[in-house]
Amino acid sequence: MSEALILTEIIGDGARRTGLITLNRPKQLNALNDALMDQLGAALLAWDADDAIGCIVITGSERAFAAGADIGAMAGYSYMDAYLGNYITRNWETVRQVRKPVIAAVSGFALGGGCELAMMCDFIIAADNANFGQPEIKLGIIPGAGGTQRLPRAVGKAKAMDMVLTARMMDAAEAERAGLVSRVVPTARLLEEALAAAALICSMGGASVMMAKQCVNRAFESGLADGVSYERQMFHALFATDDQKEGMDAFVNKRKPVFRHR
Numbered sequence: 001m002s003e004a005l006i007l008t009e010i011i012g013d014g015a016r017r018t019g020l021i022t023l024n025r026p027k028q029l030n031a032l033n034d035a036l037m038d039q040l041g042a043a044l045l046a047w048d049a050d051d052a053i054g055c056i057v058i059t060g061s062e063r064a065f066a067a068g069a070d071i072g073a074m075a076g077y078s079y080m081d082a083y084l085g086n087y088i089t090r091n092w093e094t095v096r097q098v099r100k101p102v103i104a105a106v107s108g109f110a111l112g113g114g115c116e117l118a119m120m121c122d123f124i125i126a127a128d129n130a131n132f133g134q135p136e137i138k139l140g141i142i143p144g145a146g147g148t149q150r151l152p153r154a155v156g157k158a159k160a161m162d163m164v165l166t167a168r169m170m171d172a173a174e175a176e177r178a179g180l181v182s183r184v185v186p187t188a189r190l191l192e193e194a195l196a197a198a199a200l201i202c203s204m205g206g207a208s209v210m211m212a213k214q215c216v217n218r219a220f221e222s223g224l225a226d227g228v229s230y231e232r233q234m235f236h237a238l239f240a241t242d243d244q245k246e247g248m249d250a251f252v253n254k255r256k257p258v259f260r261h262r
């Protein structure tokens with residue numbers, strides 16, 4: 001049996017209940033690898049097809065929702081590995097196929113691919129210790145799971161550009177002010193609040209819930225596809241650069257990177 005990189009639980013006692021997914025690589029701050037994303041995708045699709053489930057909540061540990069894609073796992077990728085393996089596109093966007101609402105309950109770090117995963121969910125409820133960021137630039141790459149497209153749509157160009165170019169993090173209070181998260185709650189009450197929101201959604205008519213979600217997403221995503229596709233080509237191409245090798249090797253070996261800008 002493969003390792004449980006996610007934990008699943010069904011919560012509630014109504015006709016439709018909530019599927020809770022907990023990302024489960026706490027020692028690695030829930031760094032997202034391919035096996036985890038496969039397990040996450042399978043759980044999401046199974047519950048999307050299950051009439052007894054009305055809403056899904058994805059959460060992490062108190063310290064990290066997810067600190068990004070697993071840097072060690074992708075450090076050695078070549079452009080061909082990324083392109084031929086259909087990296088990200090193959091299994092990261094399953095959450096976007098889910099027709100039922102998916103809430104991200106974020107505590108601690110939501111960085112890089114972790115921030116992107118949270119943004120792919122329908123809305124984010126943040127604990128007051130949450131920190132959001134797109135620090136890929138420090139590794140010699142750029143966000144590759146929609147971050148350069150969804151972040152500006154959520155927080156505006158100025159803040160998104162600042163975060164993507166300087167790698168600075170945004171705390172929960174700023175994220176709420178900027179519109180990245182729907183609400184901020186005390187860390188100890190994060191799950192309770194997210195599950196309460198999910199239970200409310202479960203109590204609504206399933207078809208209207210799905211159509212409401214579809215409509216809001218339509219408003220949000222018009223024109224997005226081209227942007228993400230463009231981003232993906234650039235993201236894959238960055239695996240052909242010296243700076244990606246340097247940035248990731250430096251991270252893995254716990255030293256400062258020396259970029260050569262090529």
Ligand code: HXC
Pocket residue numbers: 027028029031032067068069070071072088109111112113114116135136139142143144145
């Ligand atoms: C692999 C990671 C990781 C990651 C943390 N770890 N983030 N491993 N990939 N993204 C591991 C650390 O190596 C360490 O392992 C353990 O988790 C705990 O992390 P520490 O660094 O010791 O914790 P701390 O000092 O508290 O710092 C927390 C942190 C830092 C600020 C979040 O870990 C960090 O900067 N992580 C990288 C964040 C990042 O660059 N994310 C973007 C990744 S690129 P050991 O074995 O030493 O205990 C990305 C691309 C997206 O996401 C593109 C498409 C998805």
